Amino acid sequence: MMTDAILLTLKLAAVTTLLLLVLCLPLAHWLSKTQSIIKPFIEAIVALPLVLPPTVLGFYLLVWMSPNHLLGQWWIAVFDRPLAFSFAGLVFGSVLYSLPFVVQPLQRTFEGQSAALKEAAFTLGANPWKTFWRIQFPLARPGLIAASVLGFAHTVGEFGVVLMIGGNIPGSTQVLSILLFDQVESSHYQEAHILAGGLVVTSVITLFSLYRWNRYASVRVGA
Template identity: 60%
Template sequence: MLHAHDIAAIVLTLQLAAVSTVILLILGTPLAWWLAHSHNRAKPLFEAIVALPLVLPPTVLGFYLLLAFAPDSPFGQLWLSATGHSLAFSFSALVIGSVLYSLPFVVQPLQASFEQLPVKLLEAASTLGADFKDRFFSIVLPLSRRSFITAASLGFAHTVGEFGIVLMIGGNIPGKTQVLSIALFDRVESLQFQQAHILAAGLVVFSLLLLTVVYRINKPTVLTAARQS
């Protein structure tokens, strides 16, 4: 049986993952488009910055975010003045940290898809008078639909499984910042192994099902490419 704190952690985790995924798609799409088509000499640097969470320990990023969110920091003071609440150890802090840490899981699939788009098709649409908005929704979005689903799924799943960064900037406050991964750690630390098994098994099943769906969605693309070659 799940305890009330466990259910609250699950709900909070799903809320965090949903909000973070929406923000990641909004911010990641134009960033991925720019990275896919830019010829700027600084492009490799920006790609490295985006990919940094893949190799950087989450506690490092969490530590610097914690310093930035502190009430005596410039950003922390600005947030406190605007909202009346401290940013550190809040749901908003978890969202910011999750967006930064999951950014490459959304940007990289989209960038790879945008790089493979047929340029002549976009140029033909432009010649016929279609502006960028029309080209994006009538050509780019349908052709990149699988990549958007993959990016959203990976961003959502990665947020659900985050531990180090959310612990650093959110702590372990039940009902406020205690997400599922923190609740699992808390159950193990307090020797509640039966509860820990339930939470851990749920995460394993969720991750496996989500990855299966992602691979299933991308399978037709692989088969089509193989036939064309």
């Protein structure tokens, strides 16, 4: 049971992180450069999971995924299976819930890049697309790594959202945080200690590695 939960959690975190990077890279770049009047609204929507209780987000996602609403109806029509209480549903909810942990580090990275480099590239004849991939994207590597680590780690630690939209189905939606809750409810405290301790150690190692990498990257840039 624990092995299944670990593998499912790692799979969920990996898939979610990859999707977030694909979605958040252009969004973060746009937010870092735009002066649009809708920018504060978009930033507020992106940051909403930071302050919104996870169960609230999970509740509305569960409603939208139901067969009585458009998203749930469309999913059933296309895939012939419900979106709620499925791995796909967990991915959908995880992407929304971990969105600010990927967008914000990337946005701050792009905002910190020198405008002179971009202007120099334009002067030499590079178009915006080439400038982004040849100059801005390589320079954004520290922020990209930070965003990936934070998105992955945050997905691993999710509880409220995944419980609301995925329930507790072993091998299907029972991730580590749900298994820990299940062990505590069943008074299996020894197993709960093992799970909780493992998550604490993993979190500390992850954050330590991230901060050490940021320090190393800052020293290299400063040199």
